[in-house]
Amino acid sequence: MGDIVVLVKPALNPDMLRSKPDGTVDIVGIPLKFDDIDANAIEAAKELKKNLGGKIIAVLLLPWGPTAKRSKDLRMVTQEALARGADEAIVIADDTLLPGDQVITANVIAETIKKHVPNASLILVAEASIDQTTGQIGGRIAAKLGYPYISYARSIKAEGDKIVVERDVEDRIEIMEARLPAVVSVTQEINEPRPPTLLQIRRAGKKPQHKLSASDLGITVERKKEPLEYRILTVSRKQIIIEGDTLEEIAEKLIEALEKEGVLSI
Amino acid sequence: MVSSLVVGGTLGEILESLTAASLVGEPIVLAYGQAAAKAEEIASRGVKVFRLNGEHPDLIFKAAKKLFEELKPKVIIGHSTKNNRDALSRLAGLYDLAMATDVVKIEPGDDHIIYERGFLSERAIAREKASYPAIVLINQKVFEPYSAQGQGEIVDIDVGTPDVQIVEIKKKQLSGINLEEAEIIVGVGRGFKKKEDLKLAFELAELLGAQVGASRPIAADYKWLPEDAWIGISGKRVAPKLYIAIGISGAPQHMAGVNNSKIIVAINKDKSAPIFKQADYGVVADLYQFVPVLIKKLKERKEK
Ligand SMILES: Cc1cc2nc3c(=O)[nH]c(=O)nc-3n(C[C@H](O)[C@H](O)[C@H](O)COP(=O)(O)OP(=O)(O)OC[C@H]3O[C@@H](n4cnc5c(N)ncnc54)[C@H](O)[C@@H]3O)c2cc1C
Numbered sequence: 001m002g003d004i005v006v007l008v009k010p011a012l013n014p015d016m017l018r019s020k021p022d023g024t025v026d027i028v029g030i031p032l033k034f035d036d037i038d039a040n041a042i043e044a045a046k047e048l049k050k051n052l053g054g055k056i057i058a059v060l061l062l063p064w065g066p067t068a069k070r071s072k073d074l075r076m077v078t079q080e081a082l083a084r085g086a087d088e089a090i091v092i093a094d095d096t097l098l099p100g101d102q103v104i105t106a107n108v109i110a111e112t113i114k115k116h117v118p119n120a121s122l123i124l125v126a127e128a129s130i131d132q133t134t135g136q137i138g139g140r141i142a143a144k145l146g147y148p149y150i151s152y153a154r155s156i157k158a159e160g161d162k163i164v165v166e167r168d169v170e171d172r173i174e175i176m177e178a179r180l181p182a183v184v185s186v187t188q189e190i191n192e193p194r195p196p197t198l199l200q201i202r203r204a205g206k207k208p209q210h211k212l213s214a215s216d217l218g219i220t221v222e223r224k225k226e227p228l229e230y231r232i233l234t235v236s237r238k239q240i241i242i243e244g245d246t247l248e249e250i251a252e253k254l255i256e257a258l259e260k261e262g263v264l265s266i
Numbered sequence: 267m268v269s270s271l272v273v274g275g276t277l278g279e280i281l282e283s284l285t286a287a288s289l290v291g292e293p294i295v296l297a298y299g300q301a302a303a304k305a306e307e308i309a310s311r312g313v314k315v316f317r318l319n320g321e322h323p324d325l326i327f328k329a330a331k332k333l334f335e336e337l338k339p340k341v342i343i344g345h346s347t348k349n350n351r352d353a354l355s356r357l358a359g360l361y362d363l364a365m366a367t368d369v370v371k372i373e374p375g376d377d378h379i380i381y382e383r384g385f386l387s388e389r390a391i392a393r394e395k396a397s398y399p400a401i402v403l404i405n406q407k408v409f410e411p412y413s414a415q416g417q418g419e420i421v422d423i424d425v426g427t428p429d430v431q432i433v434e435i436k437k438k439q440l441s442g443i444n445l446e447e448a449e450i451i452v453g454v455g456r457g458f459k460k461k462e463d464l465k466l467a468f469e470l471a472e473l474l475g476a477q478v479g480a481s482r483p484i485a486a487d488y489k490w491l492p493e494d495a496w497i498g499i500s501g502k503r504v505a506p507k508l509y510i511a512i513g514i515s516g517a518p519q520h521m522a523g524v525n526n527s528k529i530i531v532a533i534n535k536d537k538s539a540p541i542f543k544q545a546d547y548g549v550v551a552d553l554y555q556f557v558p559v560l561i562k563k564l565k566e567r568k569e570k
């Protein structure tokens with residue numbers, strides 16, 4: 001079979017929020033990090049590679065600019081993809097593609113796969129990202145490539161040119177069987193990604209990286225949406241730490257506080 | 267002229283989506299799964315219903331595609347369910363449509379729709395403007411159920427067979443608790459070391475008249491609780507008057523599900539756990555030591 005493509009999003013880190021004085025999000029000030037569940041996708045790819053063979057190719061599109069300011073973060077996320085188990089990385093960074101909404105991302109990534117990994121056996125994405133959390137990139141790419149799509153995989157097994165997937169739906173698990181090539185989105189439950197070892201990190205530096213721009217791919221994409229405002233949600237909680245000499249005292253103080261709030265009906 | 271297409275798998279999803287869709291213009295409905303069996307009730311709201319047998323995402327995709335091509339609606343609206351996300355993201359990809367999920371507000375215009383949704387794991391709100399045609403998947407309970415009366419037509423829609431075979435369906439063991447309606451919720455997280463230890467949380471919950479909910483790993487990964495106890499951005503969104511989080515770190519994806527609680531209490535042994543910044547009352551303690559004491563004190567109070 002062919003190569004396994006894993007999409008890796010350099011995502012804005014929600015734990016490093018930055019706001020402007022007017023309460024809107026300072027996107028340029030927020031660093032990028034390796035998107036959480038993409039780590040599960042790479043881990044799944046490593047398992048599947050044992051059966052499917054081929055290489056694991058990570059594809060990253062920089063979604064937040066400006067490119068000049070993001071190069072260090074992008075390099076770190078790429079290194080992490082390679083350290084976690086990708087054999088090669090294709091990195092697309094281009095100011096004309098920013099900010100990368102889902103129409104742009106799906107077109108650019110589908111085109112990248114067609115041109116650079118035409119033999120892909122399997123394309124793995126995460127169920128959703130930590131910044132935009134739209135979970136629609138997998139379905140879009142499957143439709144563009146004309147491949148079957150299976151979402152929310154809790155397990156994937158490869159048998160020959162077939163995969164068997166446990167798909168999570170709210171009240172049931174559907175066991176699905178598809179022929180390759182296919183696109184699959186993975187859940188956080190699919191595995192427990194291991195952090196890369198020192199050796200893996202060192203080896204990552206020697207693995208091939210291919211850099212692409214929009215003109216290399218020869219595509220222009222029309223935007224279908226525009227951002228109007230990104231506003232920080234302020235949590236106005238009391239943040240009172242209840243202290244005391246003994247746990248008994250703390251428990252009593254807590255019960256008293258909750259009674260005062262009128263939220264205990266005991 | 268039809269201007270919106272509602273897609274849904276249950277009666278409740280469809281009625282709420284119809285209210286949103288009617289803000290855009292005349293709606294029609296694609297009803298699949300359980301909703302297909304409720305086609306008459308939906309049609310009695312005065313809307314035309316296309317009834318799809320089954321709920322395979324391949325078929326929902328094909329049916330939505332057919333109706334989209336024939337009727338050219340300005341928007342497609344439904345709930346942010348897994349089947350809707352799956353099927354409609356493919357339609358979005360095929361025609362390069364804007365698609366928004368987990369939407370909490372819409373303002374339809376003549377040639378565009380403005381919507382609001384969470385951003386940065388719901389620590390921020392994004393307000394965006396999409397040109398028609400667009401796909402808008404809303405959150406539960408943002409809109410009231412549609413109550414118009416009338417007599418709509420019901421048409422069966424046949425789109426052939428799926429590309430991917432479902433070879434088996436395993437029903438999840440759900441508890442049937444309705445966390446959305448609970449007044450008090452005790453939330454359990456990975457601070458608990460094993461399943462049996464959850465009895466501490468259940469004992470506390472019983473004293474308080476509370477329900478027990480959980481972070482995602484406890485319910486979905488370890489399966490220590492049924493999956494309908496899963497609270498958060500990808501689980502249930504709850505709004506109790508009191509939420510007591512025990513051994514939960516306070517990841518934004520969890521807190522997104524509890525931020526509408528009136529009072530949040532956090533019990534965590536790590537004083538730098540992010541949850542303390544998002545709680546009203548915090549107790550820095552080992553849950554194994556503190557929760558039994560809390561239970562004892564509550565019992566004493568009850569006996570008085
Ligand atoms: C796209 C996406 C969607 C997600 N959706 C959800 C969702 O819907 N819901 C959800 O919950 N998560 C969700 N997550 C996962 C989320 O990011 C966190 O990983 C998860 O919420 C962590 O669960 P936890 O707090 O139970 O565990 P941990 O983060 O491991 O926290 C355990 C806490 O317990 C404390 N602790 C340990 N021992 C003790 C003790 N003896 N006494 C007291 N405290 C102790 C620790 O200090 C720690 O703070 C999602 C993630 C992603 C990327």
Ligand SMILES: Nc1ncnc2c1ncn2[C@@H]1O[C@H](COP(=O)(O)O)[C@@H](O)[C@H]1O
Binds near residue numbers: 124133138
């Ligand atoms: N810019 C990107 N580069 C690579 N992969 C992406 C990108 N955007 C989204 N993806 C993939 O699609 C998943 C869902 O993203 P999202 O639609 O943002 O929730 C991510 O977890 C990635 O696997």
